[in-house]
């Protein structure tokens with residue numbers, strides 16, 4: 001299938017969606033073309049994607065859904081030409097993919113309403129730090145994304161096994177909750193944030209309420 | 213009572229309210245740069261919403277007249293939602309059994325959403341309503357209601 005990948009992150013080539021998209025196409029025989037919603041005029045892009053059999057949008061979760069710029073593109077998206085397909089890969093900060101269920105429901109109905117064959121939505125949590133991690137820490141993730149892409153190229157579908165693995169945890173287990181609450185109470189969970197704040201000389205302002 | 217109106221349609225003149233008129237204003241899109249968390253905590257790198265933010269975080273009630281677009285909130289309104297992130301701290305909490313951010317402010321307003329537009333199905337309507345309720349729940353808003361515009365009653369709002 002002649003597939004176009006749309007990167008829906010406002011950060012374009014500098015974000016995690018970029019890494020996900022690149023790894024997805026990395027081991028394909030004929031890697032798909034990638035376009036950046038952040039750089040394109042939504043109307044022209046909606047016209048352009050009509051030349052493809054399939055559209056895959058790779059994007060971050062923003063406030064439980066797609067970033068505003070992706071919705072601006074969806075506003076322009078035209079009904080499918082005969083047989084056109086659409087699918088989504090969403091990566092997010094929070095670990096549990098239950099946060100993606102609202103947007104997933106919406107995207108399924110959108111595909112239906114516009115007559116696209118729905119390829120599904122692959123969701124992966126705990127992804128906000130992907131771009132900061134050394135390569136070896138991302139190795140497993142990248143292998144899975146390579147596999148997802150290769151299988152997609154061969155079959156025109158998202159691999160069920162990878163989709164399921166990425167979807168875990170859907171909700172936090174009791175054990176995970178206890179562990180995370182521990183990090184919260186001891187303040188360990190804040191250490192990473194404080195490093196960023198200090199690096200920007202903003203540590204003392206971290207609790208500011210500038211608009212009161 | 214301090215009320216903020218965000219509107220994408222209609223001409224509701226409600227006395228003593230601050231209005232963000234999205235039929236006239238295009239909100240600058242979130243860049244995902246994290247300036248609002250790491251560099252100038254609580255402040256977005258864009259300044260176009262500063263006056264609105266002041267009204268918003270101090271309001272008792274926010275009324276949104278949302279135009280249903282492709283069965284969802286419009287891109288412009290979605291961008292406004294994205295740009296609410298500065299009003300929360302980067303820290304996460306798990307006390308509700310799921311991940312949530314910690315509030316930056318002590319209190320947040322109530323919200324009433326009145327939507328105009330059609331859905332392809334009843335399921336579509338539910339998806340839209342659930343999404344909005346979910347969003348404001350995670351934003352720590354207390355009273356949350358989402359209704360079609362036909363249910364809007366000016367007397368009740370004032």
Ligand SMILES: Cc1cc2nc3c(=O)[nH]c(=O)nc-3n(C[C@H](O)[C@H](O)[C@H](O)COP(=O)(O)O)c2cc1C
Pocket residue numbers: 009010011014015016017018059060061062063064065091092093094095099127128129242244245246294295297
């Ligand atoms: C404005 C904004 C809103 C976000 N909302 C959510 C959210 O609701 N749930 C979540 O798990 N992550 C959320 N995130 C985190 C991003 O999904 C995460 O950092 C992602 O990896 C960013 O991808 P990118 O680098 O491709 O833009 C949000 C990030 C931003 C900037």
